[in-house]
Amino acid sequence: MAVKSIRFMNTLSACASSRVASVASGRRSRLYAFTIFAAVMSLFLASLEDARAQDAKRGEHAFRKCLLCHVLDPNATNLIAPPLHNVIGRRAAIVPGFAYSEIMTLAREKGLIWNADALYYFLDKPEDFMPGTYMAFAGLEEQERKDVIAYLTKITDAYNAQQKSPAVPFGAPKSMAPIKVEPKAPSPSLANGKAKSPPAPPRP
Numbered sequence: 264m265a266v267k268s269i270r271f272m273n274t275l276s277a278c279a280s281s282r283v284a285s286v287a288s289g290r291r292s293r294l295y296a297f298t299i300f301a302a303v304m305s306l307f308l309a310s311l312e313d314a315r316a317q318d319a320k321r322g323e324h325a326f327r328k329c330l331l332c333h334v335l336d337p338n339a340t341n342l343i344a345p346p347l348h349n350v351i352g353r354r355a356a357i358v359p360g361f362a363y364s365e366i367m368t369l370a371r372e373k374g375l376i377w378n379a380d381a382l383y384y385f386l387d388k389p390e391d392f393m394p395g396t397y398m399a400f401a402g403l404e405e406q407e408r409k410d411v412i413a414y415l416t417k418i419t420d421a422y423n424a425q426q427k428s429p430a431v432p433f434g435a436p437k438s439m440a441p442i443k444v445e446p447k448a449p450s451p452s453l454a455n456g457k458a459k460s461p462p463a464p465p466r467p
């Protein structure tokens with residue numbers, strides 16, 4: 264084992280020394296390449312952000328089809344369909360008071376969560392994904408689905424951010440019963456053992 268590892272180290276250092284020269288000359292061009300890479304990367308990320316914002320914008324338009332039945336108002340009553348203000352990351356069929364279909368209720372029991380993937384498949388052809396769903400909707404084309412998901416992600420993020428900074432900040436309760444520490448019962452080893460009581464003083 265030790266011999267093997269020494270040989271391994273030698274091979275490594277041989278490789279390293281043969282490469283030292285080329286490393287030195289290549290360092291500058293690598294730095295150059297890295298700078299270009301970083302620049303391209305940041306351009307790419309910026310365009311990704313941009314694309315996402317555009318998707319969400321188009322999604323807002325496509326979402327009009329959903330507004331026929333759904334709302335984005337968490338306080339809405341008289342619902343034809345469950346509100347979708349926080350649907351991304353939400354468990355299926357959990358809006359209180361909404362009478363879901365049997366299959367949607369089963370989906371909740373199976374742990375379905377409405378993330379981008381689940382919505383992508385569901386919104387393709389709801390009836391195929393969930394035979395028996397009450398959602399009487401034919402489905403969306405792929406690009407529209409992506410756009411609607413981007414829009415719902417934006418709406419959900421905005422709603423969640425709002426929930427995290429509530430109007431009434433958290434305050435400590437006005438009064439609180441003091442926490443008592445109960446005295447410990449003597450441990451059995453001491454109670455039964457010899458050290459029960461100090462030895463009696465010798466009598467005169």
Ligand code: HEC
Nearest residue numbers: 328329331332344345355356363364367396397398399400
């Ligand atoms: C014709 C009315 C109608 C339209 C249009 C409609 N839905 Fe629905 N949707 C429903 C109903 C009803 C349900 C409840 C389904 C069930 O219980 O099986 C539902 C359920 C859902 C759920 C599951 C909600 C939950 O709480 O689990 C999602 C997500 C959803 N719809 C998204 C959409 C999106 C996105 C669109 C637009 C592309 C859309 N729906 C269009 C009626 C509709």
